[in-house]
Amino acid sequence: MKNFLIFIVILLSSNAFAHMDHYKKYNKIEMDIFRNGELIGYNYYFFTRKGDETIVTNQIKFSVKLLGATIFQVEGYGKEKYIKDQLISYDSKTLQNDKEKFVNLVFDKDKNKFNIKGSSYSGEASTSNVIGNWWSHKVLQTDSQISPISGSIKEQVVTFVGKQKIQQNGQTYEVDHFKLTSKDMSLSKDKRLDFDIWFDKKSSMIIRVSYSRMGNWEYRLKNFD
Numbered sequence: 001m002k003n004f005l006i007f008i009v010i011l012l013s014s015n016a017f018a019h020m021d022h023y024k025k026y027n028k029i030e031m032d033i034f035r036n037g038e039l040i041g042y043n044y045y046f047f048t049r050k051g052d053e054t055i056v057t058n059q060i061k062f063s064v065k066l067l068g069a070t071i072f073q074v075e076g077y078g079k080e081k082y083i084k085d086q087l088i089s090y091d092s093k094t095l096q097n098d099k100e101k102f103v104n105l106v107f108d109k110d111k112n113k114f115n116i117k118g119s120s121y122s123g124e125a126s127t128s129n130v131i132g133n134w135w136s137h138k139v140l141q142t143d144s145q146i147s148p149i150s151g152s153i154k155e156q157v158v159t160f161v162g163k164q165k166i167q168q169n170g171q172t173y174e175v176d177h178f179k180l181t182s183k184d185m186s187l188s189k190d191k192r193l194d195f196d197i198w199f200d201k202k203s204s205m206i207i208r209v210s211y212s213r214m215g216n217w218e219y220r221l222k223n224f225d
Helices: 002-013
Strands: 028-035 038-050 053-066 069-083 086-096 099-108 113-118 122-126 144-146 153-168 171-182 194-200 205-212 216-224
Touching: 028 053, 153 194, 153 205, 171 205
Parallel strands: none
Antiparallel strands: 028 038, 028 216, 038 053, 053 069, 069 086, 086 099, 099 113, 113 122, 144 153, 153 171, 171 194, 194 205, 205 216
Protein backbone atom coordinates (compact mmCIF):
# COMPACT_ATOMS: atom_id res chain seq x y z
CA MET A 1 0.00 0.00 0.00
CA LYS A 2 2.82 2.42 0.90
CA ASN A 3 4.53 1.86 -2.47
CA PHE A 4 1.20 2.34 -4.25
CA LEU A 5 0.67 5.72 -2.57
CA ILE A 6 4.21 6.79 -3.42
CA PHE A 7 3.52 5.84 -7.05
CA ILE A 8 0.43 8.07 -7.11
CA VAL A 9 2.35 11.04 -5.67
CA ILE A 10 5.07 10.61 -8.28
CA LEU A 11 2.49 10.24 -11.04
CA LEU A 12 0.62 13.39 -10.09
CA SER A 13 3.76 15.50 -9.68
CA SER A 14 5.59 14.29 -12.77
CA ASN A 15 6.20 16.31 -15.92
CA ALA A 16 3.36 14.39 -17.53
CA PHE A 17 1.10 16.68 -15.50
CA ALA A 18 2.73 20.04 -16.34
CA HIS A 19 0.00 22.56 -17.00
CA MET A 20 -0.41 25.35 -19.58
CA ASP A 21 2.66 24.42 -21.60
CA HIS A 22 0.93 21.16 -22.56
CA TYR A 23 -1.94 23.07 -24.15
CA LYS A 24 0.09 25.58 -26.17
CA LYS A 25 -0.47 23.64 -29.39
CA TYR A 26 -4.26 23.53 -29.01
CA ASN A 27 -6.72 26.13 -30.25
CA LYS A 28 -9.95 24.29 -29.55
CA ILE A 29 -11.23 21.33 -27.53
CA GLU A 30 -14.72 20.00 -28.22
CA MET A 31 -16.63 17.68 -25.91
CA ASP A 32 -20.06 16.16 -26.49
CA ILE A 33 -22.45 15.73 -23.58
CA PHE A 34 -24.53 12.55 -23.33
CA ARG A 35 -27.28 11.53 -20.92
CA ASN A 36 -28.40 7.91 -20.87
CA GLY A 37 -26.55 7.40 -24.17
CA GLU A 38 -28.32 10.30 -25.94
CA LEU A 39 -26.44 13.32 -27.25
CA ILE A 40 -27.96 16.35 -25.49
CA GLY A 41 -25.41 19.13 -25.87
CA TYR A 42 -21.81 20.29 -25.98
CA ASN A 43 -18.96 21.81 -23.98
CA TYR A 44 -16.41 23.68 -26.09
CA TYR A 45 -13.16 25.38 -25.07
CA PHE A 46 -11.25 27.93 -27.16
CA PHE A 47 -7.65 29.09 -26.56
CA THR A 48 -6.17 32.47 -27.49
CA ARG A 49 -2.62 33.58 -26.65
CA LYS A 50 -0.54 36.72 -26.53
CA GLY A 51 2.96 36.42 -25.11
CA ASP A 52 2.74 34.78 -21.68
CA GLU A 53 -1.03 35.32 -21.55
CA THR A 54 -3.49 32.53 -22.33
CA ILE A 55 -7.26 32.99 -22.35
CA VAL A 56 -9.52 29.93 -22.31
CA THR A 57 -13.17 30.58 -23.15
CA ASN A 58 -15.77 27.98 -22.35
CA GLN A 59 -19.17 27.48 -23.96
CA ILE A 60 -21.64 24.93 -22.63
CA LYS A 61 -25.20 24.15 -23.65
CA PHE A 62 -27.44 21.16 -23.08
CA SER A 63 -31.08 20.34 -22.43
CA VAL A 64 -32.91 17.30 -21.06
CA LYS A 65 -36.35 16.51 -22.43
CA LEU A 66 -39.10 14.22 -21.18
CA LEU A 67 -42.05 13.40 -23.42
CA GLY A 68 -41.09 16.32 -25.64
CA ALA A 69 -40.96 18.85 -22.82
CA THR A 70 -37.68 20.39 -21.61
CA ILE A 71 -37.25 19.58 -17.91
CA PHE A 72 -33.65 20.74 -17.39
CA GLN A 73 -31.41 23.04 -19.40
CA VAL A 74 -28.10 24.83 -18.99
CA GLU A 75 -26.42 27.45 -21.14
CA GLY A 76 -23.28 29.22 -20.03
CA TYR A 77 -20.10 31.08 -20.93
CA GLY A 78 -16.83 31.41 -19.03
CA LYS A 79 -13.38 32.92 -19.47
CA GLU A 80 -10.17 31.90 -17.69
CA LYS A 81 -7.12 34.14 -17.96
CA TYR A 82 -3.61 32.87 -17.20
CA ILE A 83 -0.18 34.48 -17.10
CA LYS A 84 2.11 31.52 -17.68
CA ASP A 85 0.69 28.92 -15.23
CA GLN A 86 -0.93 31.41 -12.87
CA LEU A 87 -4.71 31.87 -13.02
CA ILE A 88 -5.28 35.65 -12.98
CA SER A 89 -9.05 35.85 -13.37
CA TYR A 90 -12.14 33.84 -14.13
CA ASP A 91 -15.62 35.06 -15.07
CA SER A 92 -18.69 33.05 -15.94
CA LYS A 93 -22.42 33.48 -16.41
CA THR A 94 -24.74 30.51 -16.54
CA LEU A 95 -28.48 30.21 -17.02
CA GLN A 96 -29.76 27.04 -15.37
CA ASN A 97 -33.51 26.54 -15.81
CA ASP A 98 -33.95 30.34 -15.99
CA LYS A 99 -31.91 30.80 -12.79
CA GLU A 100 -28.83 32.97 -13.20
CA LYS A 101 -25.54 31.81 -11.68
CA PHE A 102 -22.17 33.52 -11.87
CA VAL A 103 -18.52 33.59 -10.82
CA ASN A 104 -16.14 36.57 -10.69
CA LEU A 105 -12.66 35.55 -9.53
CA VAL A 106 -9.53 37.72 -9.32
CA PHE A 107 -6.02 36.78 -8.20
CA ASP A 108 -4.71 39.02 -5.40
CA LYS A 109 -0.95 39.00 -5.91
CA ASP A 110 -0.18 40.70 -2.59
CA LYS A 111 -2.10 38.13 -0.54
CA ASN A 112 -1.44 35.23 -2.93
CA LYS A 113 -5.16 34.45 -2.72
CA PHE A 114 -8.16 34.31 -5.02
CA ASN A 115 -10.99 36.74 -4.31
CA ILE A 116 -14.30 35.21 -5.35
CA LYS A 117 -17.75 36.68 -5.80
CA GLY A 118 -20.12 33.92 -6.85
CA SER A 119 -23.76 32.97 -6.73
CA SER A 120 -22.96 30.30 -4.09
CA TYR A 121 -19.82 31.66 -2.41
CA SER A 122 -18.09 34.98 -1.86
CA GLY A 123 -14.74 35.28 -0.09
CA GLU A 124 -11.11 34.27 -0.35
CA ALA A 125 -9.74 30.98 -1.63
CA SER A 126 -6.32 29.36 -1.77
CA THR A 127 -4.45 29.46 -5.07
CA SER A 128 -4.13 25.68 -4.83
CA ASN A 129 -7.72 25.55 -6.09
CA VAL A 130 -8.41 25.09 -9.79
CA ILE A 131 -11.46 25.90 -11.86
CA GLY A 132 -13.36 22.64 -12.28
CA ASN A 133 -13.51 22.65 -16.07
CA TRP A 134 -12.82 19.47 -18.03
CA TRP A 135 -10.23 20.89 -20.45
CA SER A 136 -7.56 20.95 -17.73
CA HIS A 137 -5.86 17.88 -16.26
CA LYS A 138 -4.89 20.06 -13.29
CA VAL A 139 -8.25 19.10 -11.80
CA LEU A 140 -6.60 15.73 -11.10
CA GLN A 141 -3.79 17.31 -9.08
CA THR A 142 -5.56 19.44 -6.52
CA ASP A 143 -7.22 18.86 -3.15
CA SER A 144 -10.06 21.25 -3.94
CA GLN A 145 -11.73 22.91 -6.90
CA ILE A 146 -13.87 25.95 -7.57
CA SER A 147 -17.21 25.41 -9.23
CA PRO A 148 -17.09 27.04 -12.69
CA ILE A 149 -20.80 27.82 -12.39
CA SER A 150 -21.34 29.12 -8.85
CA GLY A 151 -17.91 29.73 -7.26
CA SER A 152 -18.38 27.24 -4.43
CA ILE A 153 -15.25 25.49 -3.16
CA LYS A 154 -15.32 21.69 -3.13
CA GLU A 155 -12.72 19.57 -1.33
CA GLN A 156 -11.88 16.42 -3.25
CA VAL A 157 -9.96 13.16 -3.30
CA VAL A 158 -8.43 11.80 -6.51
CA THR A 159 -7.72 8.05 -6.70
CA PHE A 160 -5.82 6.28 -9.48
CA VAL A 161 -7.88 3.27 -10.59
CA GLY A 162 -5.64 1.82 -13.28
CA LYS A 163 -4.54 1.88 -16.90
CA GLN A 164 -7.16 1.02 -19.51
CA LYS A 165 -7.91 1.04 -23.20
CA ILE A 166 -11.14 2.70 -24.26
CA GLN A 167 -12.77 3.25 -27.64
CA GLN A 168 -14.45 6.50 -28.54
CA ASN A 169 -15.46 8.05 -31.85
CA GLY A 170 -13.68 5.29 -33.77
CA GLN A 171 -10.39 5.73 -31.90
CA THR A 172 -8.65 3.64 -29.26
CA TYR A 173 -7.05 5.48 -26.36
CA GLU A 174 -4.61 4.16 -23.77
CA VAL A 175 -5.67 6.08 -20.69
CA ASP A 176 -5.25 6.43 -16.96
CA HIS A 177 -8.54 5.96 -15.11
CA PHE A 178 -9.11 8.15 -12.04
CA LYS A 179 -11.91 8.45 -9.53
CA LEU A 180 -12.63 11.98 -8.29
CA THR A 181 -14.87 12.22 -5.22
CA SER A 182 -15.76 14.71 -2.51
CA LYS A 183 -13.64 14.49 0.60
CA ASP A 184 -16.90 14.45 2.54
CA MET A 185 -19.03 11.79 0.88
CA SER A 186 -21.80 12.36 3.44
CA LEU A 187 -22.83 15.43 1.45
CA SER A 188 -26.14 15.15 -0.35
CA LYS A 189 -25.79 13.63 -3.80
CA ASP A 190 -26.61 16.89 -5.58
CA LYS A 191 -23.72 18.64 -3.81
CA ARG A 192 -20.94 16.04 -3.80
CA LEU A 193 -18.35 15.17 -6.43
CA ASP A 194 -18.40 11.62 -7.78
CA PHE A 195 -16.74 11.35 -11.19
CA ASP A 196 -14.87 8.75 -13.22
CA ILE A 197 -12.24 10.41 -15.43
CA TRP A 198 -10.16 8.88 -18.23
CA PHE A 199 -6.98 10.83 -19.03
CA ASP A 200 -4.60 10.46 -21.99
CA LYS A 201 -1.08 11.52 -20.98
CA LYS A 202 0.14 11.59 -24.59
CA SER A 203 -2.18 14.42 -25.56
CA SER A 204 -2.75 15.80 -22.03
CA MET A 205 -6.46 15.39 -22.75
CA ILE A 206 -9.31 14.25 -20.57
CA ILE A 207 -10.97 11.79 -22.93
CA ARG A 208 -14.11 11.01 -20.96
CA VAL A 209 -15.91 11.97 -17.76
CA SER A 210 -18.86 10.04 -16.37
CA TYR A 211 -21.18 10.45 -13.40
CA SER A 212 -24.71 9.56 -12.28
CA ARG A 213 -27.21 12.21 -11.27
CA MET A 214 -30.77 12.03 -12.56
CA GLY A 215 -29.44 9.64 -15.19
CA ASN A 216 -26.06 8.53 -16.49
CA TRP A 217 -23.99 11.39 -17.90
CA GLU A 218 -20.85 11.42 -20.00
CA TYR A 219 -18.63 14.16 -21.38
CA ARG A 220 -16.74 12.68 -24.33
CA LEU A 221 -13.88 14.30 -26.21
CA LYS A 222 -15.00 14.73 -29.82
CA ASN A 223 -12.31 16.81 -31.46
CA PHE A 224 -9.33 19.07 -30.81
CA ASP A 225 -6.99 21.10 -32.96
